[in-house]
Amino acid sequence: MKKPRIQGRIRLRGDKSLSHRLLMFAALAEGQSDIHNLSGGEDVATTLRVLQQLGVLTEERDDELLITGGGPSAFANSHEQMYCGNSGTTLRLMLGILAGSKVSCELSGDNSLNRRPVQRVITPLKQMGADLQTTDNNDRPPVIVHGKPLHGITYDSPVASAQVKSAVLLAALFAEGETIYRESSQSRDHTERFLAFQGVNIQAKVNSITIRPPVHLQPFVYDVPGDISTATYFIVAATLARDSQLVIENVLVNQTRMGAIDILKKMGANIIVENVRAYRNELVGDIVVTSSELHGVDATDLDSVRFIDEVPILSVAAAFAEGPTTFANLGELRVKESDRLQGTADMLRCYGCDTQIEADTLTIVAGARTRLRPPDHRGDHRLAMAIEIIELLLSGSLHGEYQECFAISAPEFYHTLQAIVA
Numbered sequence: 476m477k478k479p480r481i482q483g484r485i486r487l488r489g490d491k492s493l494s495h496r497l498l499m500f501a502a503l504a505e506g507q508s509d510i511h512n513l514s515g516g517e518d519v520a521t522t523l524r525v526l527q528q529l530g531v532l533t534e535e536r537d538d539e540l541l542i543t544g545g546g547p548s549a550f551a552n553s554h555e556q557m558y559c560g561n562s563g564t565t566l567r568l569m570l571g572i573l574a575g576s577k578v579s580c581e582l583s584g585d586n587s588l589n590r591r592p593v594q595r596v597i598t599p600l601k602q603m604g605a606d607l608q609t610t611d612n613n614d615r616p617p618v619i620v621h622g623k624p625l626h627g628i629t630y631d632s633p634v635a636s637a638q639v640k641s642a643v644l645l646a647a648l649f650a651e652g653e654t655i656y657r658e659s660s661q662s663r664d665h666t667e668r669f670l671a672f673q674g675v676n677i678q679a680k681v682n683s684i685t686i687r688p689p690v691h692l693q694p695f696v697y698d699v700p701g702d703i704s705t706a707t708y709f710i711v712a713a714t715l716a717r718d719s720q721l722v723i724e725n726v727l728v729n730q731t732r733m734g735a736i737d738i739l740k741k742m743g744a745n746i747i748v749e750n751v752r753a754y755r756n757e758l759v760g761d762i763v764v765t766s767s768e769l770h771g772v773d774a775t776d777l778d779s780v781r782f783i784d785e786v787p788i789l790s791v792a793a794a795f796a797e798g799p800t801t802f803a804n805l806g807e808l809r810v811k812e813s814d815r816l817q818g819t820a821d822m823l824r825c826y827g828c829d830t831q832i833e834a835d836t837l838t839i840v841a842g843a844r845t846r847l848r849p850p851d852h853r854g855d856h857r858l859a860m861a862i863e864i865i866e867l868l869l870s871g872s873l874h875g876e877y878q879e880c881f882a883i884s885a886p887e888f889y890h891t892l893q894a895i896v897a
């Protein structure tokens with residue numbers, strides 16, 4: 476094993492979850508918003524295309540996007556199919572927006588998205604009066620929407636999902652009467668935070684949100700902080716590389732997204748979050764990482780909703796740690812862009828790492844040594860990036876085979892990595 480060395484100071488493109496939401500809020504506001512450092516990923520480009528199909532005007536200038544919204548009543552009724560590609564966030568959040576609009580359309584995705592559950596969003600929206608139906612009357616897209624006036628509801632979500640929560644909150648903005656949304660564990664809270672920043676009548680407690688229309692969203696200027704999920708790949712690489720120091724500037728450090736950092740610290744990683752500052756009701760900071768030896772941890776008592784997207788790269792960290800690591804409550808990973816629970820275990824086994832899945836618990840028993848057979852990224856960007864980091868740590872050099880796949884969330888991933896590997 477020829478350990479690489481990582482040195483540098485980097486900035487990442489804007490956080491994907493925030494970027495989707497900002498585009499949608501800009502479309503729902505009346506007037507021109509100005510968004511800097513939007514995520515460069517294909518998923519966010521998909522949201523932009525769907526909004527353009529609805530008649531929203533956009534203009535790109537360097538790292539800036541000008542977007543002119545007219546509110547939901549200005550959406551053009553194109554009757555076209557709205558293609559959401561690989562992006563669950565686009566499809567599920569847009570259902571919340573379109574359910575209460577005057578638009579009729581069909582939303583579908585690629586083969587991966589058309590296999591992912593959608594009733595979790597349809598059920599609460601129907602309770603609000605929405606006319607939504609999947610084309611095959613099952614739990615999968617495509618979904619046909621006939622926009623209708625909605626009314627508020629009180630909803631206890633059976634699943635801790637920010638996509639479900641955000642779809643309901645977006646629908647609630649223009650519904651008649653108040654909506655109360657409750658979830659058993661707090662999922663990422665960017666939607667609530669942005670609405671509070673806009674002065675909307677919203678009360679957001681840890682597991683319960685109350686929103687009272689009417690709502691008039693104002694156009695805004697926003698400089699999107701770097702993506703914390705993408706940052707985790709660089710943090711794990713720098714931790715496990717030799718004599719390394721990496722600074723990742725201006726990253727979103729919202730507490731609902733920091734589960735992976737907490738786990739890595741528990742494993743012995745040397746991570747400092749400094750210069751923490753408030754920005755538009757979110758938290759932003761600079762992350763400083765230096766090399767360290769990791770030990771396995773029992774993470775079964777930690778809430779998986781805070782690190783669900785990071786399980787592939789946390790598992791890579793576990794594969795290079797001393798002793799076993801266990802993550803529990805990973806059922807939601809089965810319905811991500813791929814079956815990410817199986818995909819993560821299979822990926823590690825290709826490197827000789829003993830991993831076990833029992834129900835929704837994943838245990839990584841022993842270390843990665845060498846590539847025994849080619850791993851399968853299953854077309855999933857987070858698995859592809861995890862493989863790139865394992866390859867780098869084992870061989871000391873970059874691999875770069877799956878760049879097309881990285882582009883779903885972070886097209887800058889590969890060249891940024893190239894710039895810091897010494």
Ligand code: S3P
Pocket residue numbers: 491492493564635636637638639641662663783784807
């Ligand atoms: C997201 C929510 C999470 C996450 C996804 C992005 C969001 O999905 O896995 O990558 O931006 O709201 P769920 O809400 O389905 O858990």
